[in-house]
Amino acid sequence: MNSIALNVNRRAVEVLAEPRTSLADFVRDKLDLTGTHLGCEHGVCGACTVLLDGVPARSCITYAVACEGADITTIEGLDEDEVTVELRAAFTREHALQCGYCTPGMLVSARDLVLRLPDADERRIRVGLSGNLCRCTGYVGIVRAVQSVIETRRARNIAPQPGGGRTILGPAGSGWAAPGGNEQPLRPVRQEFAAASDGIAPAVIPDFTPATVLEQRFTLPYAPAKVFAMFDDIAGIAACLPGVSLTAPPSRERVEGAIRVRLGPIAAVFEGAARVERDPAKLSGRIVGIGTDRRSRSATQGEIRYRLLPIDDGTATAVELSIGYALTGMLAQVGRPGLVRDLARRLVADFADNLDRHMSGASPGQLAPAELSGWSIVSDILRARVARFFGRRGEPG
Structure with missing residues (x-):
């Protein structure tokens, strides 16, 4: 068992878990954040998508121990997020969900597109969502929902963020892959961690x-x-x-x-x-x-x-x-x-x-x-x- 310390939904946690534990199982079984859904468990369907250091990532094929010190945001952590609130309303308005199983991961990926894309280009939205599979809707309502949020935000003069706010090179959610081969990794700010498993403050x-x-x-x-x-x-x-x-x-x-x-x-x-x-x-x-x-x-x-x-x-x-x-x-x-x-x-x-x-x-x-x-x-x-x-x-x- 390893002691894994990371920030989940803006709160520091430290929990014991097996080295083989995936990030999806970690947030679901250790933290009871069951809004992250498991589908294929092969990184294909996108139902398990979370934000890892602000970047959408497949939590079913990511080891929790590899995320030591990283910032994790699950769908529960986006309850008050401005973009996600607008997307939820648009998904409802455009009938962009039916069974809802893919919706948490779809919202996480769609949020990233709303932040990055300069305009509501249908082809780019479909490419951006191609890693999130839906067996119910046919995607038409989903694409329209994302388009409407992008159009509304750009009409309010909310500019796109180049790279969706990504400022660090490296794999999604690496958090400390330094540009230019710098040997000093860029680590996120660390907090004092509360032990969520043993009750010790x-x-x-x-x-x-x-x-x-x-x-x-x-x-x-x-x-x-x-x-x-x-x-x-x-x-x-x-x-x-x-x-x-x-x-x-x-x-x-x-x-x-x-x-x-x-x-x-x-x-x-x-x-x-x-x-x-x-x-x-x-x-x-x-x-x-x-x-x-x-x-x-x-x-x-x-x-x-x-x-x-x-x-x-x-x-x-x-x-x-x-x-x-x-x-x-x-x-x-x-x-x-x-x-x-x-x-x-x-x-x-x-x-x-x-x-x-x-x-x-x-x-x-x-x-x-x-x-x-x-x-x-x-x-x-x-x-x-x-x-x-x-x-x-x-x-x-």
Whole structure:
């Protein structure tokens, strides 16, 4: 088994895999990114096409170990990509998909054509897509979809990128084949890698750009200075967070622990570490963390930014929270945004209640539940709907 470290969908991962493991099997079986499809497994059909250092490449005939340090983008990593969003709309409009099996690889290749081609030349588009086979559509809708996106973008004065942004010679996705025979390879920027398989966080907690940000607010009947002092009690704050437990004595530089979450039938325990930043002058702070769940092979990065505002002539505090996160692996596929938002709201509500009890002198046994559960959210929604139903029944006609 080899430890393979690379960047997948803008997140650093390090996973054990056999040297013979293909990149397609690596992203599907190790990272649960099953949007990459396997067809012929001979590099012919193109269903497994991903971006390797920004270049379309066949992941079924590429060894994962050969991609050490490379940047991999699967179809899941293109959810917010501008060109891919336009292509998806065009594929729908032009009826460019039927069974959809070839579509992820087709979109990756089509995106490259949209970036590179100066105009919507049908012949060049057909040649460019000749490595992606479709058994359903006859390609007419696919070609029209790609043409329409190219025409629209050129009409908006978005110029083509020579080589699709390729600046390095060498095979697709090599990432460090230097031009002119330079002996010093051009390597991509490396990050601190999070171990996605063993739950151990890196020595340095890296910064990141959240994929999703949620804003929350609650109030406490205590002065801002008292609340800010409470936020400096890391162990006390951890005791107020549902599902959170510490696994080592905490410090601002490093807090090691775990959080238990249940999404329907799936239970996860994210083990990792965080760092704490505070700004006394602005009564604000930031907590940045990273963790992995061994069972589902899911990984997450998150940050909580908080700001304390005085209300009621300074006798109470409004706590403004900004919760940002990025999630990969199986839970990223079942953790829909609406469910995650509801979980975040429940977490903040329970945290506020627990914090109020803690500051009033309640015992630890009266605080957070053992884990944060999506089932409790469902039951709350059902209770609220039943209450509204009977409330309407009781209203005079």
